[in-house]
Amino acid sequence: MKLDLRKLKLRKVNETLQSIDQKRNNKSYTILNPEGNHAICAGLTDDIDVTVKGHVGYYCGGMNQNANITVEGNVGTGVAENMMSGKIHVKGNASQSAGATAHGGFLVIDGDASSRCGISMKGIDIVVKGSVGHMSAFMAQSGNLVVCGDAGEALGDSLYETDIYIRGRVKSLGADCIEKKMDNKHLKKLDKLLKKAKLDKLKSKDFKRYGSARKLYNFKIDNVSNY
């Protein structure tokens, strides 16, 4: 089913995708002419495939549950923000705060993601095939952030329990973020994520793992300079 945003209002398109008639068993949808509109595919709850043909604005696929969304273009701020489950695949670049606060699901970005990728992520798995900007995984709580390129300044600042895997160069680490040993358990987990993102050719041993030093969990006067 084709939904053309030049002919239909965004609200109508989102309402259609949010209230799928299960009896008709139509699982595949295409959105035409997104033209940078915000909140495309926000709040989907059904197990459907949606392809967006073009560039989108802010909060694409926000709060997604179950849906499999592919964007054939770039995405604006906050793609997959607060996603619960399902998958979002961005074939272009992503702007800032990709996957922000997301609890679950899988976000793949073929290009680069800019600053604050995975900010406050709470369980989502994010794979960025390019590089990420500054303050990525800021206050990230759980889940995995995999970056095949480089990371900008202050990676993982004030990090909780997210695992970060970076293949390239890290410009600097944020407060309480440290490089950690990559053991078999982590190599296996990373292999699985790379495979899921169809990056089988990359070797997990070429990545470095970063995580929390757990020194900022509770206030200690000795750490005051880190706050």
Added chain:
Amino acid sequence: MCGIVGIYLKSKKFEKDLGKMLSGMLINMESRGPDSAGFAIYKKEKKEEFKYSICINNLAFEKFKNGITGKIKFTSILKNSDHVILSSKENPKKVLDILNEFKEVSLVGYGKSIEIFKQIGNPKDVVKKFNLENFSGTHGIGHTRMATESAITTDGSHPYSTGSDECLVHNGSLSNHNNLRRNLTKKGINFKSENDTEVAAGYISNHLSSKKNLKETLMSGLDDLDGFYTFITGTRKGFAIVRDEIACKPAVVAETKDYVAIASEFQAMAHLPGVNMAKIFEPEPGIVYSWGN
């Protein structure tokens, strides 16, 4: 909030369409700034002639025309809604001094190539009022304002121009503008409003007049201007964008072989010809991107 837009043409292909392209960009940025709008267009220049963009507010055009006749030798005076473009071969300093005597009008910019129009109101209405669609030119910059720092007035609208053929639009807010204004006033720069962006424009003018180029000027601004900003700035032959190091204020660039377009959001440029084939990227924080010089 606020929306900023700009187009710099790399070839002559779209010179006649520049106004139309910029007009669509401004209208699409209404959601980011419904209070006022404005634009600067760089057009072909005439040798030794300066153009003065003047907002005559409520003053009748004939009254203004009669008022300056005999005081300023002008080659043409064209009315466009409540703005006037005055062309003259006289020394700019003399013309500016005379225009300054007219308290009812405000000079919004001057230069050999630049024309600036700005007014309070919805971007759609402002664009229509000045017939932006019919403008041609080489590059242009525009702004839709959601007022935060100062009142909704013509003087509080962007673009700001504090030097010949210079203009600046800004999304964000500066925190050290009062201090900078005091320092720049001492150096002889006049400010018309309490607006933070006008101070940034004055800062840029001051550095450009000390023979720094646009890129060097904006790079020194990264050290001296404190606050949140994405700036788009234009000079007679140049065009640049810079975002502060934190980069909270958005920007996206689309570049084709014919043009460079910049906007706060992609939706502002979705109507541009060939944009889906353009190289689209987000300018990195603390890096100056410039075209021309």
